Amino acid sequence: MLLSNSFIPILRDNPSEAKIKSHQLMLRVGMIKQASAGIYSWLPLGFKIMKKIEDIVRQEQNKIGAQEILMPTIQSSDIWKESGRYDDYGEEMLRIKDRQNRDMLYGPTNEEQVTEIFRSSIKSYKSLPQLLYHIQWKFRDEIRPRFGIMRGREFYMKDAYSFDVSDEEALYSYNKFFLSYLRTFKRLSLTAIPMAADTGPIGGNLSHEFIILAETGESKIFTDKRIFDLNSDDTELKRDSLDNMRKKYEAFYAVTDEKFNKKEFEKIVTENNRLITKGIEVGHIFYFGDKYSKSMGASVDLPGGKKDFVKMGSYGIGVSRLVGAIIEAKYDDKNEIMKWPLSVAPYDIALIPMIKKNDSSAMEKTININNELLKNNIEAVIDDTDENISSKIKKMNLIGAPFQIIIGKKSEGDLLEFKEVGGETKNIPLSKIIETITNKKNSI
Amino acid sequence: MLLSNSFIPILRDNPSEAKIKSHQLMLRVGMIKQASAGIYSWLPLGFKIMKKIEDIVRQEQNKIGAQEILMPTIQSSDIWKESGRYDDYGEEMLRIKDRQNRDMLYGPTNEEQVTEIFRSSIKSYKSLPQLLYHIQWKFRDEIRPRFGIMRGREFYMKDAYSFDVSDEEALYSYNKFFLSYLRTFKRLSLTAIPMAADTGPIGGNLSHEFIILAETGESKIFTDKRIFDLNSDDTELKRDSLDNMRKKYEAFYAVTDEKFNKKEFEKIVTENNRLITKGIEVGHIFYFGDKYSKSMGASVDLPGGKKDFVKMGSYGIGVSRLVGAIIEAKYDDKNEIMKWPLSVAPYDIALIPMIKKNDSSAMEKTININNELLKNNIEAVIDDTDENISSKIKKMNLIGAPFQIIIGKKSEGDLLEFKEVGGETKNIPLSKIIETITNKKNSI
Numbered sequence: 001m002l003l004s005n006s007f008i009p010i011l012r013d014n015p016s017e018a019k020i021k022s023h024q025l026m027l028r029v030g031m032i033k034q035a036s037a038g039i040y041s042w043l044p045l046g047f048k049i050m051k052k053i054e055d056i057v058r059q060e061q062n063k064i065g066a067q068e069i070l071m072p073t074i075q076s077s078d079i080w081k082e083s084g085r086y087d088d089y090g091e092e093m094l095r096i097k098d099r100q101n102r103d104m105l106y107g108p109t110n111e112e113q114v115t116e117i118f119r120s121s122i123k124s125y126k127s128l129p130q131l132l133y134h135i136q137w138k139f140r141d142e143i144r145p146r147f148g149i150m151r152g153r154e155f156y157m158k159d160a161y162s163f164d165v166s167d168e169e170a171l172y173s174y175n176k177f178f179l180s181y182l183r184t185f186k187r188l189s190l191t192a193i194p195m196a197a198d199t200g201p202i203g204g205n206l207s208h209e210f211i212i213l214a215e216t217g218e219s220k221i222f223t224d225k226r227i228f229d230l231n232s233d234d235t236e237l238k239r240d241s242l243d244n245m246r247k248k249y250e251a252f253y254a255v256t257d258e259k260f261n262k263k264e265f266e267k268i269v270t271e272n273n274r275l276i277t278k279g280i281e282v283g284h285i286f287y288f289g290d291k292y293s294k295s296m297g298a299s300v301d302l303p304g305g306k307k308d309f310v311k312m313g314s315y316g317i318g319v320s321r322l323v324g325a326i327i328e329a330k331y332d333d334k335n336e337i338m339k340w341p342l343s344v345a346p347y348d349i350a351l352i353p354m355i356k357k358n359d360s361s362a363m364e365k366t367i368n369i370n371n372e373l374l375k376n377n378i379e380a381v382i383d384d385t386d387e388n389i390s391s392k393i394k395k396m397n398l399i400g401a402p403f404q405i406i407i408g409k410k411s412e413g414d415l416l417e418f419k420e421v422g423g424e425t426k427n428i429p430l431s432k433i434i435e436t437i438t439n440k441k442n443s444i
Numbered sequence: 445m446l447l448s449n450s451f452i453p454i455l456r457d458n459p460s461e462a463k464i465k466s467h468q469l470m471l472r473v474g475m476i477k478q479a480s481a482g483i484y485s486w487l488p489l490g491f492k493i494m495k496k497i498e499d500i501v502r503q504e505q506n507k508i509g510a511q512e513i514l515m516p517t518i519q520s521s522d523i524w525k526e527s528g529r530y531d532d533y534g535e536e537m538l539r540i541k542d543r544q545n546r547d548m549l550y551g552p553t554n555e556e557q558v559t560e561i562f563r564s565s566i567k568s569y570k571s572l573p574q575l576l577y578h579i580q581w582k583f584r585d586e587i588r589p590r591f592g593i594m595r596g597r598e599f600y601m602k603d604a605y606s607f608d609v610s611d612e613e614a615l616y617s618y619n620k621f622f623l624s625y626l627r628t629f630k631r632l633s634l635t636a637i638p639m640a641a642d643t644g645p646i647g648g649n650l651s652h653e654f655i656i657l658a659e660t661g662e663s664k665i666f667t668d669k670r671i672f673d674l675n676s677d678d679t680e681l682k683r684d685s686l687d688n689m690r691k692k693y694e695a696f697y698a699v700t701d702e703k704f705n706k707k708e709f710e711k712i713v714t715e716n717n718r719l720i721t722k723g724i725e726v727g728h729i730f731y732f733g734d735k736y737s738k739s740m741g742a743s744v745d746l747p748g749g750k751k752d753f754v755k756m757g758s759y760g761i762g763v764s765r766l767v768g769a770i771i772e773a774k775y776d777d778k779n780e781i782m783k784w785p786l787s788v789a790p791y792d793i794a795l796i797p798m799i800k801k802n803d804s805s806a807m808e809k810t811i812n813i814n815n816e817l818l819k820n821n822i823e824a825v826i827d828d829t830d831e832n833i834s835s836k837i838k839k840m841n842l843i844g845a846p847f848q849i850i851i852g853k854k855s856e857g858d859l860l861e862f863k864e865v866g867g868e869t870k871n872i873p874l875s876k877i878i879e880t881i882t883n884k885k886n887s888i
Binding site (some may be wrong): 070074 | 448449452453477479480481483484486491495509511512514515516517520535540542544546548557560561564565566570574576581585587597598804852
């Protein structure tokens, strides 16, 4: 992609209206543009990154056997009246009258809609479990939208729902999502910690928030820091293995402030292991049994002729929010250097030619390099503008491709000036560069 | 995918509320479920097909150099007041008050939003042309939503916008989209004919609708039938080649009823070439010059210091509607046989084992076949239910994988009972089946 052809409107300075670094970078480098309060358009650079995150989220949902559907954004109020949440939900729900004067709303979440789909289709325990998910725009009419897409009004979210015949089976489903969340965030190169959480308006009695550490986070967290050393690499999609994984995590104290109890914290966690800090919620899972199935009459036939209400859980990942969360975790705003994880980077590499007047040699060399990269499935952004080299590098440090090649005077012969962002410059041949990037991509 | 694990709720009979065959099939085979009037949830089978269509649409947009963005569903009324369309649009626009009592709306189209993005980012002719597109949900509050997703209220659409420095350049952009539309519909195995059309509420003076023939279509069309023999296979993405392509199509009379003139039709088209029939609009492109850029102040600096309003066009494809349009074109509702084009089929092939009590041999054989297919990137749906073979075949004829293998008594030795839906059954080895499907896939 030639930068001169692209729609990447870069600002010279940080926009004054942005208070946190993700919001600053996203406006600065033309990833998003505000449409109205808390509502954003995604420009090509931001869209590319969000799409890559979405694909990883999708792949990890599919791996645990969840099936993708797509529920509409506009819902009827009828199902919300059935569940009893129409009045409860308050002003965050965007309520709409259509031309026939029917009460509609822009879905803030989808427990009712998916329960309606389930109850009209599934009648027997034999068809369980069912894990359904969708990735769709939601709307919550925040009174004070802020921090760009981190707390916007229209936001993109993956929400999944599980349907099981018993509590025991339902917890098996819950644990599958628990694992898939750990795997998803790991592929995004984030350390997200599952923390015991309140269930809020979703309801139920079991819930975990997945939180990444960040100064600018809105969640206060209290944890035993040894939980950061855990991983789920050896966990298999089997009952026992999943049980062990959750026990391993739950062995360490880790809660958000609604669940915080000072006495308990100080009793359980030794002083040198205590961590009190802030974080960003990137995922939230709930088990709420028959809260919706009972009020909405979603039951299945059991073996032996009885019926029972199906046991449900719900599982959310903030896809648009993750774009900001990754920036909060990775952006060095002091030095204005962003390095996207290769798994979601908008481009694998930046090609930065030094272009002199009446001399097309650097650009020709760049095009040849790009052709070689393309053959190896490596996507580059080429800064073909006539700016000087230092402002080009500055710009590319903001766009955030994790690798750079500078094509100029020093790139004599076969050796190229190659750098992993944040690392040292090396003079190595293109074949070696291709090998380096390909190996890193394959290890994602 | 085992059918017993899938969420494909199939109805025994055609639903009585559906009047046209796409609506019937989509409800019957569990592709969609109505959420409220004119608003549908997409279940796994329908979702998969729509996603494949979306991907083809996206690839063909990218091929002409269009860049993907994503504008929000909820827009501010301010920009619509600037363009003057806020009052013009009428009751089809879903108008919303947010909690701060601001006038918002659910976007029925995006000329205003994209013009706002453009004018705040692009200042010079040097950054032109710009081709931007997005694939997003839209809402039009139809007074009588009908025919399922064919005329729903919430619908999924690709809309693109071009920005150019002059009429001449803008027509070059127009022609690029014209070509990309012909290519897109061809990959969907549809014959879509570009017809001169009225511009309606979008405005402008040049417009083509892309229409496929269908009895149930809502567009009346009048055409020289020789236009169906044309193709764009040799057209290149170059000015002259694109001009010639459009001239070739425009040499034949082809209009929708708003543009129809009986005298002209009978004068230009000889009697045996006249075709008067019905069709479904699957795409619509518009050139409207400075209609929005002038009212909204989107201008660029020209060489020499002058400024001028940018010249715009817009280009829509109904992604969700295409799912129904393909069914209207391909579904044999008399015999209840659907054969999806391989490019968008939910599964490449159906495996239909004859399962006898206390005999797992057919199922074992099926799993082995499936493993071989997977190795060759061929996706199968396996009917592992205990229904009899004829009701399994009936069901698979509705799901519409374009190939079937029946695994039963007759499949002795290496030979399998293989059939392309609508064709003859052949007894051939698996390797030959894989070769057949792979060749067909590669030729898409």
